[in-house]
Amino acid sequence: MRRLIPLITLILIISLTLASSASTEALPAENSHVSMWKVTNQNDTSQKNITYLLGSLSITDKSVFPLSTLLEKVYNECSRVIVETDMTKTTQDQTVTALLKYGLLSKTTIDKVLTKEQYTKADNLIKKYTQNKKSLAAYKSFMPWVIENLISGLAVSNSQSFLQDPVPSYFIAKAKKDGKSIVEIESPDTQLSRLSTMSYSLQGTLLENTIKAIEQESETVKNATALWKEGNVEGLDELYTFDKTAQTAVAQKTYESITKYLKSGGKYFVIADISMLTGKNGIINMLKEKGYKVEQQ
Template sequence: MFRVTAFLKNSVAAAAVFALSTVIAPSSGAQDAPDPALWKISDEDSNIYLFGTIHILDPSLKWRTAKLDKAFGASETVVFEAPADTTDQAKMQALVAKYGLSTDGSKLSDKVSPESLQLLDQTLQGFGMPAGASANFEPLRPWLVGLTVTALHVQSLGADPNAGVERVLAKGAAANGMTVEYLETDEQQMQIFSSMSPEAELFFLEDGLKQIQENPDMLDEMVALWRAGDVEGLDKLMVESLTTQPELYEAMLVKRNKDWVDQIEEMLAGNGNIFIAVGAAHLAGADSVQALLQSRGIAAVRQ
């Protein structure tokens, strides 16, 4: 689950927040010198920076660098995956109702095995919820249950959702008077999940429950690799393992990266300086944004 949600921005995580009124927030590791990865694409009248992000961070984590701030400060436009503002509760609740609730009268217990329900209850009890709390999830589709459990797990690590890279950069963009644009909408991101096959939805939920039990420190590992600029490590942790689930891999990464590359080509056809901030997993591996750009003869140079 942590691997999968690394590909999606706060808008989808917000669905989990509204589903159970929780807060998203992971922890951080040691405070050595940061060097998160940054790339630059240039032509005769354009500079486009690509920065891989982690959407949810500990507020005490130091991740900004001089080269990052220079690139951001030189840009007139910042482009995010999707809007990070989740203050429009009516909008988010409507999207949750449309995409996250079962509309055929079925319950969660009709779709998952007794063993998975038991594991869900055990996991929820670990967050301080009473036995049988999984009954609260009965109206939700498995994908939204999976995200909500992730939100609860991350909340238990004690950080602040406003410390995520996009939230921080969005504040900087407002202060600098930058134009803010998006590659996707909130609804498009929810549609990625809602269009899953029933089998993929169940895998998403069940794999996430297993990860919480078997590898609760995976988020810390992810953040440490990102902060160090270890793109190969991120590929192995978040991307390579997802390739064993072709449907999820195609929907979460490949299809979206191809669409984004189309948009980046359009940006290059214009002029000016643009800073693009997307989840770090999109900038790692054989199907990364940079690799797809390279296949079109466009070089993204590591800074």
């Protein structure tokens, strides 16, 4: 039973963060640009067959709210909201079962799969953010992706200004309240399974990127939030070095979902991590190469 304690701690941190993010009320705001793209078939002038693609940041400053009135307008126009994963429909027991299935190391421990520098920095942050100064050794049986989620959740829950996945959480809560259909690109179980199949080296790199962001603390997150609200993708690319490798599978699924809805007719609102959208191998370029019309709003 003691092996469940770290996982339950992780789940509670994430749950509390999502709950606070989803409950934030968006009020009218005016921004000249947003991090959203309108995707249509090249020769379609009817304006009846549109997929809107909104890029989101996993960690933002609270100044992300109020959202642009354009985002609210587009949401209201669309019949479905498509997200990477809807964690709100998964119970705590289901999440515990999935984490035990996909988050445990086999025949090794965390100190053996992380570099010395990664281990030391992760250990320092866990001690910093836990009241009883718990060390990384307490989580020695868990994969690096679990440690990355734990540290991210701890940092957000201990911050006065950080929010975790606030934009997708907000629109998921809004869609449920409004009775709109919510479609997942992949289920929570599939997402955790995908994370567990990444090499330990890649998981360690993701952990390292999160540690760097947290060490730089509020200034970087504040800047990223401002750039996101302005729709300044180039600025975000300069601020963060997005790792596309970890997102390849879900990016492909997101691309396939967009093209499917463009063929089916209607208006759809897709929300995906902005790291999947930009760059040569990003979803936006994939759509353009296939002849779709993609316009930043």
